[in-house]
Amino acid sequence: MNIHEFMTKEERALLDKLKMEILNAVSVTDLLFYKKELDRITEGVQKRGQLLQKVSMNGYKQEDVS
Numbered sequence: 001m002n003i004h005e006f007m008t009k010e011e012r013a014l015l016d017k018l019k020m021e022i023l024n025a026v027s028v029t030d031l032l033f034y035k036k037e038l039d040r041i042t043e044g045v046q047k048r049g050q051l052l053q054k055v056s057m058n059g060y061k062q063e064d065v066s
Helices: 009-023 028-058
Strands: none
Touching: 009 028
C-alpha cells in the first residue's frame, strides 16, 4: 500500500516539516520526539488507507453509511 495516496496536503506538509526538524534537531531527545510524531502521523494514514481499502473491497458506498 502506498500511503502517500491517502495523505492529505496538510499531512504531507507536516511530514516535510518534521523531517526538516529532525535534520536540525539539537539533542537526541528532540530527534526522538520528531521521529515519534512522524511515526504517529504515518500510522494514522496507514490505518485510514486500510479502512478505505476494506470499505471499497466490500462495496460500501457513502449513502450506505449515512
